[in-house]
Amino acid sequence: MTGGLPVVETRGLVKTFGDDVHACASIDLTVRQGEIVALLGPSGSGKSTLLRHLNGLTRPDSGDIRVLGVDVVTAKGAALRALRRRVGVVFQQFNLVGRLTVMENVLNGALGRVRGPRYGIVTWPKSVRVEAFEHLDRVGLADRAYQRAGSLSGGQQQRVAIARALLQRPELVLADEPVASLDPETAASVMDLLVRVCREDGLTMVCTLHQIELALQWTRRVVGLRRGEVRLDEPTGALDAVRLRGLYLSDPVTVP
Numbered sequence: 001m002t003g004g005l006p007v008v009e010t011r012g013l014v015k016t017f018g019d020d021v022h023a024c025a026s027i028d029l030t031v032r033q034g035e036i037v038a039l040l041g042p043s044g045s046g047k048s049t050l051l052r053h054l055n056g057l058t059r060p061d062s063g064d065i066r067v068l069g070v071d072v073v074t075a076k077g078a079a080l081r082a083l084r085r086r087v088g089v090v091f092q093q094f095n096l097v098g099r100l101t102v103m104e105n106v107l108n109g110a111l112g113r114v115r116g117p118r119y120g121i122v123t124w125p126k127s128v129r130v131e132a133f134e135h136l137d138r139v140g141l142a143d144r145a146y147q148r149a150g151s152l153s154g155g156q157q158q159r160v161a162i163a164r165a166l167l168q169r170p171e172l173v174l175a176d177e178p179v180a181s182l183d184p185e186t187a188a189s190v191m192d193l194l195v196r197v198c199r200e201d202g203l204t205m206v207c208t209l210h211q212i213e214l215a216l217q218w219t220r221r222v223v224g225l226r227r228g229e230v231r232l233d234e235p236t237g238a239l240d241a242v243r244l245r246g247l248y249l250s251d252p253v254t255v256p
């Protein structure tokens, strides 16, 4: 996709930890509206660090970062909170409150736009409850709304986390290894769901993944990182597993 407005733009993004860990070594990346992008690369290649810069969780040593038109490098306080409300995040470990019901966890996705604190489902405006229920239905868990979130399987918990992110009404979704804790079959079904809801709602998604096959099957573009550098950036249709495995080979590496 080349025509959409830029949602993510990094230029010369540099992040170093200590003296010699170049987590991001001058990364230039543009992601446009509606794109579904996988970040691939071996462990330690900088995928999560790059993702964390996009909602200001990590500050760069140098470089420019614009997300949804906001200068993330200089944004702080209310401006940063406003940006984060527009960015839904899906984590590897789901980050649900296990002792709360599924519905309460989903409702927490609206905390940024409905003033809290809220104690219990009925204290939320009815319109928000209806919207939350619709998202639970979308992720296939309407019948679990009043079950304790901690009692669900990993795949179900990630579906709840996706419903919570959707209730936030995000424009950008950042998913950090969203299926890494799931068995292969469940991982595939959660990827299918995540990509489907993003497509249906016209959302942009940047997703770190460890599984080449999932990236090839569900995303439209792969950005391959190695040692903090972008080594590959191509439409998924132009790639195959053999080429992508080149990212994971010992240096010197060439991705033909």
Ligand SMILES: Nc1ncnc2c1ncn2[C@@H]1O[C@H](COP(=O)(O)OP(=O)(O)OP(=O)(O)O)[C@@H](O)[C@H]1O
Residues within 6 Å of the ligand: 017, 018, 021, 022, 023, 041, 042, 043, 044, 045, 046, 047, 048, 049, 050
């Ligand atoms: N807060 C931190 N303090 C020190 N070093 C860090 C910190 N965060 C990341 N690093 C280092 O930066 C490098 C990139 O880490 P990052 O987590 O971004 O890689 P990754 O590609 O996401 O890896 P993985 O696939 O294992 O999650 C690694 O060497 C890591 O140890």
